[in-house]
Amino acid sequence: MLINRKNSIFGKERTRMKYFQYYIAFALLLIFLLITVFVYRSITDITVEPDNLRSADGRIYDLQDKETVYVGVISRFSPNLIYEGYQPIMNYLSQVTPYNFVLKLSNSYEKTILQLTEGDVQAAFLGTYIYLKARKDNPIRCILKPLNNNFEPYFRSVIVTRSDSPFHTISDLKEKKLALPSPLSFSGNWLPRYEFKKYGITINDLDSVHYFDHHHTVIYQVLRGNFDVGVVKDRVAYEFINKGIRFLASSEPIPGSPIVVKSDLDPAIVEAMQNALLQIDVRDPVYKEMLMNWDPEFAYGFTVARDEDYDHITSIIESLEDEL
Amino acid sequence: MIRAISLKARILILMGSIIIMLMLAIFISVMFQWRSLIIKNKLESSLLVTQTFSVSILDALIYPESGLLQNEGYLENHIHNFLKKNKGIQFILVYDQSGQIIVRSSYHGIRQFADELQTAGYSTNFEPISQIRKLDAYGWITEITLPLQIYGKSWGALKMGFDTEPTLINIKQLFFFLFTLTIVVAIIILMTIFYLTNHITKSLSQLVSEMNRFDLENDQPIRMKAGNDEIGVLVTNFVKMKQRLAQSKKQLLSAQRQIYHAEKLASIGRLASGVAHEINNPLNGIKNCLYAIDREPKNLKQTRNYLKLANEGLDHIAMIVQKLLGFSRQPSKQMANVDLNDDIEKVLSLLHYRLEKNNIEIVTELSENLPPIQADSNLIQEVVMNLLLNSLDSIETKGRIRIATGLKNDDIIFISITDNGCGIPEKYLDKIFDPFFTTKDEGKGTGLGLSVSLGIVEAHGGTITVDNHSGSETTFYINLPIRGVE
Numbered sequence: 164m165l166i167n168r169k170n171s172i173f174g175k176e177r178t179r180m181k182y183f184q185y186y187i188a189f190a191l192l193l194i195f196l197l198i199t200v201f202v203y204r205s206i207t208d209i210t211v212e213p214d215n216l217r218s219a220d221g222r223i224y225d226l227q228d229k230e231t232v233y234v235g236v237i238s239r240f241s242p243n244l245i246y247e248g249y250q251p252i253m254n255y256l257s258q259v260t261p262y263n264f265v266l267k268l269s270n271s272y273e274k275t276i277l278q279l280t281e282g283d284v285q286a287a288f289l290g291t292y293i294y295l296k297a298r299k300d301n302p303i304r305c306i307l308k309p310l311n312n313n314f315e316p317y318f319r320s321v322i323v324t325r326s327d328s329p330f331h332t333i334s335d336l337k338e339k340k341l342a343l344p345s346p347l348s349f350s351g352n353w354l355p356r357y358e359f360k361k362y363g364i365t366i367n368d369l370d371s372v373h374y375f376d377h378h379h380t381v382i383y384q385v386l387r388g389n390f391d392v393g394v395v396k397d398r399v400a401y402e403f404i405n406k407g408i409r410f411l412a413s414s415e416p417i418p419g420s421p422i423v424v425k426s427d428l429d430p431a432i433v434e435a436m437q438n439a440l441l442q443i444d445v446r447d448p449v450y451k452e453m454l455m456n457w458d459p460e461f462a463y464g465f466t467v468a469r470d471e472d473y474d475h476i477t478s479i480i481e482s483l484e485d486e487l
Numbered sequence: 488m489i490r491a492i493s494l495k496a497r498i499l500i501l502m503g504s505i506i507i508m509l510m511l512a513i514f515i516s517v518m519f520q521w522r523s524l525i526i527k528n529k530l531e532s533s534l535l536v537t538q539t540f541s542v543s544i545l546d547a548l549i550y551p552e553s554g555l556l557q558n559e560g561y562l563e564n565h566i567h568n569f570l571k572k573n574k575g576i577q578f579i580l581v582y583d584q585s586g587q588i589i590v591r592s593s594y595h596g597i598r599q600f601a602d603e604l605q606t607a608g609y610s611t612n613f614e615p616i617s618q619i620r621k622l623d624a625y626g627w628i629t630e631i632t633l634p635l636q637i638y639g640k641s642w643g644a645l646k647m648g649f650d651t652e653p654t655l656i657n658i659k660q661l662f663f664f665l666f667t668l669t670i671v672v673a674i675i676i677l678m679t680i681f682y683l684t685n686h687i688t689k690s691l692s693q694l695v696s697e698m699n700r701f702d703l704e705n706d707q708p709i710r711m712k713a714g715n716d717e718i719g720v721l722v723t724n725f726v727k728m729k730q731r732l733a734q735s736k737k738q739l740l741s742a743q744r745q746i747y748h749a750e751k752l753a754s755i756g757r758l759a760s761g762v763a764h765e766i767n768n769p770l771n772g773i774k775n776c777l778y779a780i781d782r783e784p785k786n787l788k789q790t791r792n793y794l795k796l797a798n799e800g801l802d803h804i805a806m807i808v809q810k811l812l813g814f815s816r817q818p819s820k821q822m823a824n825v826d827l828n829d830d831i832e833k834v835l836s837l838l839h840y841r842l843e844k845n846n847i848e849i850v851t852e853l854s855e856n857l858p859p860i861q862a863d864s865n866l867i868q869e870v871v872m873n874l875l876l877n878s879l880d881s882i883e884t885k886g887r888i889r890i891a892t893g894l895k896n897d898d899i900i901f902i903s904i905t906d907n908g909c910g911i912p913e914k915y916l917d918k919i920f921d922p923f924f925t926t927k928d929e930g931k932g933t934g935l936g937l938s939v940s941l942g943i944v945e946a947h948g949g950t951i952t953v954d955n956h957s958g959s960e961t962t963f964y965i966n967l968p969i970r971g972v973e
Contacts, residue, residue, distance in 0.1 A: 184496045206522050211619040242549045246637040254639050268553035
């Protein structure tokens with residue numbers, strides 16, 4: 164009897180154990196399913212909240228309550244390139260001077276001169292050639308000029324051709340196609356009207372000559388093979404070294420493209436601009452980093468420019484004028 | 488509670504839980520990692536497309552400033568052409584510097600974007616904003632809002648909305664793929680564990696079965712093959728243990744036989760006076776008969792009569808010697824059908840003299856319908872002898888011994904021996920079956936009688952219990968299975 168009761172208790176225990184196993188298995192399965200459902204809901208909600216809004220570099224470039232100085236730039240490059248290279252200069256000037264500096268673009272060299280003389284802009288980045296031409300008839304003066312990689316205030320015009328072209332000297336350029344930047348730029352005049360003379364070549368000896376709005380366009384045309392050679396300022400030519408372009412010849416050093424103001428511009432603005440740009444020390448890492456964003460022409464800083472600095476090349480310009 | 492579950496279930500539950508949780512953890516981490524990569528890739532590709540597209544938008548806004556391009560529908564045309572070729576882009580919006588929309592690809596569902604740039608407090612100088620959200624009009628959309636600016640000079644912002652439903656579908660597909668993979672791998676692992684556990688527990692069950700089958704009386708070879716694994720080692724050791732047990736059993740039996748014999752000899756010694764008297768009486772009768780014959784050799788009638796009496800006396804002596812020989816025979820546990828009542832009568836006849844001498848009344852209540860049982864008659868007689876001798880010793884002179892037999896149930900018969908002797912002190916009740924325990928004087932008992940009797944009864948599958956009736960009577964109960972030990 165006792166044994167039977169024991170058997171009965173043992174039987175119940177076995178049944179309870181069996182159910183307990185099922186409970187555990189069921190609980191585990193339930194947990195697995197719940198986690199899976201939770202994961203599914205989580206992964207299918209792909210909402211991504213926007214980051215906290217913040218200024219690109221922590222600075223506010225919005226116009227502050229300061230006097231605005233408009234600065235023109237001759238159309239030597241395409242507008243976006245001009246903004247890329249010159250807007251950081253405006254930002255810097257606005258930051259370190261009591262003025263807001265705002266770029267004002269134009270579609271031609273002459274229009275920038277007109278903007279300057281008519282007071283639409285108070286200062287302008289001009290080319291050496293257009294400056295020398297314009298200063299004769301307009302009340303403008305240069306205040307600053309950029310330094311090159313030797314920290315000299317000069318630039319050169321460079322004759323460029325494709326790396327695989329067979330031309331090596333200027334003499335080879337007879338009956339060839341020549342691409343030039345604006346006829347109001349030094350590079351647009353130096354080779355055909357000055358340098359060719361040394362080799363007894365005239366424009367008529369060439370197959371064709373074409374002027375383009377921007378220096379970069381000249382390079383692109385040469386690279387495309389539409390033109391055999393081109394002339395650009397060295398700052399542009401250096402961009403394309405090892406990118407299918409080689410130098411054929413270069414001009415003698417020419418005083419750098421000046422920053423020009425109207426003669427009667429408030430001296431305080433001129434002084435502020437000069438102080439701001441002359442204090443740049445390219446060896447200082449802070450300035451060095453800042454200059455990396457500026458147009459390469461201004462990567463080595465500035466020096467004071469005076470009208471007489473450009474006098475010695477007046478003869479060249481005048482010879483070009485004669486040609487005209 | 489967990490200990491109550493079978494080993495197989497425990498291993499399965501424990502390993503199963505660990506593996507499933509581990510697989511789940513791997514599945515979740517991989518899933519979220521891939522999801523994160525897919526979303527990141529979507530955001531980056533959308534940002535790249537927006538940045539690329541913004542170049543032309545920025546040009547279109549800058550060029551008119553320098554008079555190089557007249558923006559008369561140029562932006563709208565450009566945007567619509569772009570959308571035509573890129574079906575994955577849902578909308579394109581161009582904001583001016585004040586945050587007002589100046590160009591829009593569609594009026595559908597963009598009301599909420601109208602002043603969003605302003606109400607969100609955006610300045611015109613901000614980093615690209617990437618976000619993914621669900622819109623009623625478009626579903627899931629990746630929105631990239633990019634400032635149209637060059638070094639802080641701003642022309643407004645460009646917002647592009649990219650269809651992100653395919654990305655969500657990719658994520659869902661990935662989820663189901665990984666989920667299925669996880670389940671399949673988990674099932675394979677669990678099945679492997681189940682197989683291995685089953686193999687182990689099956690081997691253990693077989694071993695347990697072999698252990699249950701193990702009988703020292705009937706040494707059968709083990710049916711399991713000893714493999715090279717731990718179970719194999721267990722089986723090998725079980726076989727060795729079995730051999731050692733068999734050896735021990737042999738030695739034990741030998742020792743038991745010696746003890747039985749010693750105890751039997753002791754009993755015979757205690758019977759010696761009774762036997763001598765039993766033999767002496769007929770011998771005297773024979774002697775008297777021979778004397779009478781010798782005195783009257785011619786009296787043939789008397790001679791014949793006395794010879795008959797002498798012959799009867801010799802028969803009586805022969806019977807007593809026969810019984811004594813039968814009792815003193817070495818025990819061999821030869822199982823046969825035994826009539827218990829007959830065995831009891833035989834023992835009583837051996838004790839007849841001592842019972843009479845001590846003036847002890849024997850009351851027998853032997854059941855007439857007692858079936859024969861499977862037992863060794865000699866051993867059973869020895870047990871009865873030991874118990875009766877103990878009763879005799881406890882009574883000394885004048886008393887009563889009651890012997891009863893009967894059926895306890897269909898399977899068990901009982902023998903009870905009750906005496907009204909001095910009884911057993913309460914404090915000795917737990918010890919009386921211990922070997923060499925005796926309360927008798929030195930030389931009167933070996934202390935092995937009850938111990939040997941217990942061994943014999945248990946060897947027959949029976950039990951011995953004692954009932955001490957408050958010191959007035961003592962009863963020993965012997966229960967024996969009719970079919971013998973199985």
